[in-house]
Amino acid sequence: MEHANYYHFAGRHAVITGGAAGIGLAIAKRLAAGGASLSLWDRDAGQLEAARTGLGDARVQCVLVDVSSEAAVNQARDATLAESGKVDILVNSAGITGPNVTVCDYPVAEWDQVMQINLRGPFLTCRALAPVMRANDYGRIVNIASIAGKEGNPNASAYSASKAGVIALTKSLGKELAQTGVRVNCITPAAVRTAMFAQMTQQHIDYMLSKIPMARFGMPEEIAAMVAWLASEDCSFSTGAVFDISGGRGTY
Template sequence: MNTIDLNHRCAVVTGGAQGFGRAIAERFVASGARVAIWDHDIAFAEKTAKEIGGDVVTAYQVDVTDPTAVDHARDATLAAFGKIDILVNNAGIAGVNKTVWDTDYEEWRKVLRINLDGPFICCKSIVPAMIAHKYGRIVNIASIAGKEGNPNAAHYSASKAGLIALTKSLGKELASYDITVNAVTPAAARTAIFDQMTQQHIDFMLSKIPKGRFVLVEELAAMVAWLASEDCSFSTGAVFDISGGRATY
């Protein structure tokens, strides 16, 4: 594992109890950072925090769709760490696999609330603290689906496309500060999110990846760690592909 310097940095990772989020939190700890795991499942988050970080990882119960809950978690994290240098907007759901015309409106809204409203709410809450501290790194976990639009996953695809656009807009807004905002667009990984998908949809995603396998959570975490580092100082409002050759742009 290559060394990435996150010494003395303090990070928030939403949805950090498992999957991509856990791998990112682990890589951050290995790189010297303190990590606040924000997750709706506090028991799971506390278990993860204990397993990977001991006294450098703290778990908070947070519903990222609730602005008040996010503000409370921000205040608690700032009280514990003194600052928030890094925000990784990772919390997300896949939703059920159906055509647009068979998708219930509330199912559409649920996916958009968590996958797009959540990152907006977290950014809105934390960015002023980064501005005051004169430093920040924001990494949004989007998806190749946000570029291509997966069939039978319009809500998920639209939410990730929206997150890419949010990344570009906020990156421009913060370009005059030492705060970068970037997105990553991974292909699927074998995580718990697969439990929400049909086997047909999983097979479809695999068939689209030229490397012939799903991305490893550790591979994504390595890319995120660099984007969250001080070395990543000039790339902002950008989208970093990690799709095994699937992306065409």
């Protein structure tokens, strides 16, 4: 997907969790095209190395990290600051879907894992990096939530609940930092065809498509285009906000 418009990120350093694949990698490419240097935080070493190669001449640091671990996130922060000296942009894209089963049948251990990665992860990364941004009086935090966090998809209760939590976390942190130079926003995509589809049943994939008026799934590059604006200096008066990108599905 070709784009004619780019935001200028020269001199800016971005941390992208889940940055080695899918939406995270598309965002990394978009920010790098604008001149940003990158720290990709991911738990898959092989995908990280492939992402680094795919990003070509961009300045890319790869950090192996489990975002659900406080110690690992703090170590990743320290490694990033040692390399870049600052963090201007944080994009929380790391996430898992969990199984497609009813609440009554949902395995507790799998519920906990979804919450650990999808909600605890963004909390820990925001907690680690927001003070760095606040000290510099500049920052842009973009959390990747989901339309499921607004509507509650059946047979995806943990995913839906975790993404609703991301929306609330965004609103809380946005208000806390509103009088600083740090802006905090999130987006609520409908389904985007990535490797995460392998974690879902075909029935659930069909359900999600049936809910999108445009009758197609989103593309990672389309998500990256919206994130690029939210990560830019132009996003100056929006904070604690939720931006819909759902092919017409979102009703509020």
